[in-house]
Amino acid sequence: MPHKTFFWFFFPTGLAMILFIGLPIVSSFFQSLHIENQQILMEVENCDPFGCTTNVRVDVEATEKLKEQNPLGRFNGFGTYTDRNHLAFDEIGEAWNTSSSINEFKDIVLNLPFYKAMLFTLTFCFAVTPPVIFLGFIVALSINTLAKSLKGLAIFGSILPMIVTPLIGSLVLFWMIDSQGIIGATIKILFSDPNLSLKSSSTLTWITLIIYGIWHNTPFAFIVFYAALQTVPQDPIEAALIDGASRFQRVRYIVIPHLYPVATFIMLICLMDNFRVFEPIIGFSAEGVAQSLSWMIYQDLRNENKMLFGSAGATSMLTIIGIAILLTPVLLRTWREFRTER
Amino acid sequence: MKKLIIALLLSFMTSGAYAGSHSPCGPTEGSINILANEFNTYRIFMDEVKSCAGSDVDFSVTHSVDHNKLQVAALSANPSEFSAKLVTNGSITPLMNDGLLRPLDDLVAKYGANLNDNQKITIDGKIYAVAFMANAQHLWYRESILNELGIAVPSTYEEVIAAAQKIKDSGKMANPYGGAFKSGWNLAQEFVNMYLGHGGEFFKSGSAQPNVNNENGVAALNVMKKLTEVSNPDFLTQDTNAVKEEWESGNLALMHVWNSGASSLLDDEGDQAVRADTRLAPSPSVGGGSMPATTLWWDGIAIATNTSDENAEASFRALVGAASSSELANSNADATVWLIKDYKGGNTAGPVVDAASRGASPYPSFPHMSLMHGALSTELVEFLQGNESAEKALADVEAAYIAKATEQGFL
Numbered sequence: 001m002p003h004k005t006f007f008w009f010f011f012p013t014g015l016a017m018i019l020f021i022g023l024p025i026v027s028s029f030f031q032s033l034h035i036e037n038q039q040i041l042m043e044v045e046n047c048d049p050f051g052c053t054t055n056v057r058v059d060v061e062a063t064e065k066l067k068e069q070n071p072l073g074r075f076n077g078f079g080t081y082t083d084r085n086h087l088a089f090d091e092i093g094e095a096w097n098t099s100s101s102i103n104e105f106k107d108i109v110l111n112l113p114f115y116k117a118m119l120f121t122l123t124f125c126f127a128v129t130p131p132v133i134f135l136g137f138i139v140a141l142s143i144n145t146l147a148k149s150l151k152g153l154a155i156f157g158s159i160l161p162m163i164v165t166p167l168i169g170s171l172v173l174f175w176m177i178d179s180q181g182i183i184g185a186t187i188k189i190l191f192s193d194p195n196l197s198l199k200s201s202s203t204l205t206w207i208t209l210i211i212y213g214i215w216h217n218t219p220f221a222f223i224v225f226y227a228a229l230q231t232v233p234q235d236p237i238e239a240a241l242i243d244g245a246s247r248f249q250r251v252r253y254i255v256i257p258h259l260y261p262v263a264t265f266i267m268l269i270c271l272m273d274n275f276r277v278f279e280p281i282i283g284f285s286a287e288g289v290a291q292s293l294s295w296m297i298y299q300d301l302r303n304e305n306k307m308l309f310g311s312a313g314a315t316s317m318l319t320i321i322g323i324a325i326l327l328t329p330v331l332l333r334t335w336r337e338f339r340t341e342r
Numbered sequence: 343m344k345k346l347i348i349a350l351l352l353s354f355m356t357s358g359a360y361a362g363s364h365s366p367c368g369p370t371e372g373s374i375n376i377l378a379n380e381f382n383t384y385r386i387f388m389d390e391v392k393s394c395a396g397s398d399v400d401f402s403v404t405h406s407v408d409h410n411k412l413q414v415a416a417l418s419a420n421p422s423e424f425s426a427k428l429v430t431n432g433s434i435t436p437l438m439n440d441g442l443l444r445p446l447d448d449l450v451a452k453y454g455a456n457l458n459d460n461q462k463i464t465i466d467g468k469i470y471a472v473a474f475m476a477n478a479q480h481l482w483y484r485e486s487i488l489n490e491l492g493i494a495v496p497s498t499y500e501e502v503i504a505a506a507q508k509i510k511d512s513g514k515m516a517n518p519y520g521g522a523f524k525s526g527w528n529l530a531q532e533f534v535n536m537y538l539g540h541g542g543e544f545f546k547s548g549s550a551q552p553n554v555n556n557e558n559g560v561a562a563l564n565v566m567k568k569l570t571e572v573s574n575p576d577f578l579t580q581d582t583n584a585v586k587e588e589w590e591s592g593n594l595a596l597m598h599v600w601n602s603g604a605s606s607l608l609d610d611e612g613d614q615a616v617r618a619d620t621r622l623a624p625s626p627s628v629g630g631g632s633m634p635a636t637t638l639w640w641d642g643i644a645i646a647t648n649t650s651d652e653n654a655e656a657s658f659r660a661l662v663g664a665a666s667s668s669e670l671a672n673s674n675a676d677a678t679v680w681l682i683k684d685y686k687g688g689n690t691a692g693p694v695v696d697a698a699s700r701g702a703s704p705y706p707s708f709p710h711m712s713l714m715h716g717a718l719s720t721e722l723v724e725f726l727q728g729n730e731s732a733e734k735a736l737a738d739v740e741a742a743y744i745a746k747a748t749e750q751g752f753l
Contacts, residue, residue: 036751039439041709044466048431049473049640049681050704057465058709060441074751085745111730111738113720179576194516197575202727285579288525288723299720302411305436305712310749 025320032080032313034073037066073310080314085296087318088112114318117291123206124292125274125326128213132270133263135214136221141251143222144229155226162219170283173212174199202289209290212280217273221266228262229255261337268330275323293319366394366453366663372656373400377416378428380405381583382606383678384641387428387474390670394663399656407581409433410527417442422648426657429471429644432705432712434463437644439709443470444647449658456666458683463642473642474665476679477602478702479535480625480636480693484595484616487514495621499539499565499628499635502596506572509595519569520585520597523577523726530718531637535598536562538703539628539635550710550752552743554718555736561629563725563732570726578723592616598625598636604690605677624696633701638694640681640704710752717743 001009040062046055082089095108109115143154161169176183177198188196198204232255240250278294281287287295293315300312374395378384388403395401404424406412410433416423417437429437437443445468450457454472463471481502483495488505491512496502502519509518522528537544542558545551570577574588586603588594590612601622608617625634643661645654664670668684675688679695705711717739725735747753 035749039709039751045464046466046707047462047464048704049460049476050638050698055707056709057435058439060439064441080749083745083748084741091741111724111734113742179574195575199579200575200577200727202729285524287720288529288578289727291720302408305410305433305716306414306439306750308746308749311746 025316028313028316030072030313031309032317033075033077033310035076035080035310036073037063037070038074039063040066076310080310081318084112085311086114086314088114113291113296114293114315117293117296118322120206120290121275121277121292121322124210124213124277125271127210128217128274129267129270131214132217132221133266135218136266137225137259137263139218139222140225140229141255143226155223158222159219161215162217162223164216166216166279167283169216170212170280173208174284177208199285205284205286205289209277209280209284209286212284213274213277216280217270221270224262224266225259228259232258261334264330264334268327268334271326271330272323275326276319293322364452364455366659366666368394368396368398369656369659370398372425372650372652372654374402374426374653374657374660375400375424376403376426376428376657376661377409377413377424378403378405379409380407381600381602382609383475383602383674384428386605386674386677387664387670390664390667391660394667395656395660399660401660407583410436413437414440414442417646417648420648421650422646424646425649425653426643426645426661428641430477430639430641430705431707432639432715434471434642434644435707435709436712438465438470442647443644444654445470446472446645446658449645449655449662453659453662454666456683457662458681461642461665461681463640471642471644472662472665473640473681475602475641476681476694476698477600477639477641478625478636478694478697479531479598479600480634480697481623482589482597482599482603482607483621483623484619485621486619487518487595490514495623496596497624497626499536499569499626502598502626503565503568503572506569506596510572515593515595517572517574517593518595519572520580520588520594520599521569521573521577522580522582522585522599523566523570523573524581524584525578525723526581526719527715528581529578529722529726530715532566533562533718533722534705534715535625535635535637536565536628538637538706539631539633541631544706544711544714545708550708550747552714552717552740552747554714555733555740559736560732563722563735565628566722567726567732578726589620590616601690601694602678605674608676608690622690622693624693624700625702627700633703634697636697636702637705638698638702710747710750713746713750713752714739714743717746 040059041056042059043054044057046053081087084091091112092109095105099105099108110119139158143151143158146154175181178184179188179197184198187198188194198208236254237250240254245253276294277292278298281290281292281295297312297315297319300308300315376388376391378388384405391403392401413427413433414436417427418440427437434443447469450462450469450472457472461473462469463473481496487509488495491508493505493508496505506519509515521532523532537554537559540558540562542556542562543553546553574580574593580588582599582603585594585597585599586607589597589607592613604622607620625636627633628635643665645658666682668682671680671682671685675686676690679691721738721742722735724730725732744753
């Protein structure tokens, strides 16, 4: 494609990307460098049905004046990034100096909100992605061998978990694992432990979330693998058949190498998606034991009575950096393969 | 002081003189759009508001348990998303902090002739809200179960724990106690009750510096921990509505939830055997203290700053019409403790009046209290799961609060 044609072809997409992705990121970054103006408090007399008391309130006029002078708030540099709710440099430094063993240090660090969220996010990412690729591949192989008349139905059934809205899917599962729900009650009977509750233990909640993640993401891997399977050349397979290769050998030595780049692509997308895990945490009411980076942003913007824009902006930036670091090895690898192919 | 509070709470004044020429109901212009919490008493109140609004104006109401999270953003917009908000002494402060509520003195003078004086919430001499009900969390129990096992109605949390343990040991119920321990707002509210019950103060006097990591905080957490041991193991996922459902299913014998729950717990739906057996009791005290470990709340109406005067007037008229309707209060006398004039009092008001007379504190209304509540809502979970010591959890609360309060400009 000539460069000029490419430019005009890409221009609308590029413009939309700058407007709706680029600029918001820049604005979040600027916001993350600022914190709210000083709140000016004043003493007032309040009266309600329980009596009159002297209390403090925010002096709205004076605070408003400050806001007009400094609409973005006070400049704080990277202060928000390094505070306790984010990278927590001071706390980590102190923990390093005071803790007597590496285990104690680890406990202190993983108790800080950002690192706690990071631990869950990464665990989720790396526990969900490999099974998704494996299961997606198996499902695609199986459906590919079905009779034509059954294929449509089987494909529809297999992509259902992806069609169901994540929040609805997780809510349905949440009710099923309730101690009186069908799965929860069955597990209680199986282990004959009346107090067993999937929701009350952190480990079991993590496992539930991971299983849900696999269930929800497998269809994506399946559909991409299934499409790729249609492009596997028939000649080498027939040749292998004549040579007496078993089904496993055909898959191992012909299909898998052919699908390798596709697997890389699926891994890339899955890692990216799972790094932003959010809906299942809300659906499973799991915020007590499992927090992700996206949930931290939600918490800053929704769960406070007042939005903490700076804090949410800082977490967003750190999430973007996290995804970039996570994807670098995969991207480097793809790039190298791309070069050698040339 | 105590007498004053009782007098204020129970000032069912009989002077029915109809003063003022403006009837609030039936506004003819403007539109009404209200944001409110979701529970049965509010629905009853909103039905009255709607009938007072009449058919000449647009009327809509959004009930949401997430009202606290929505309110500041929704009312900051100009024009604001909602013309009015049902507020409490907890949720009004974030709105006041940003000047999102308008003073109501003119409107009260025009349409509020039938209001009690104690309904008018004044801040710095101006009326910003009109209260219509009082609420508090208190104890509920199943009479037959307590009688059968020879347990007296508990008056302290230590007795509640002992009673629940006894019921558990008898094999009648696996998890007899219910409390809203859902991580988030509810869990933090349980701590607020328990901490104030121990005589704690959330902030160092005269400043926004946190003050929860102390003996009172540790004691409060330990009581909560013991309560969760006799609760459903899923306690971290159960909010008030979920606890009420457990109650209606007959799984609980003791619970500590809102007085306004009476309207749904004592209605004709659900297991009538449970309903007939449900009794209300005062909120227990804790740790040898005399005051009950609960907080007093009022619920009221407030009007957005960023809405047109026309909408503000229409909304105020419809809302204040309901907030001064003695008919509403007396035909739903048991739904809650109404603060409305000529309310004769119902059968369920006792525990709230008791809490007020025994010196329970109103929910703290510091401008930075919501940040403390937010820090409590996330940092106590690990302690209740047994993964962290009480001191560590409280130190985390203070650290999380300091980071947030610094960012918000309070420190």
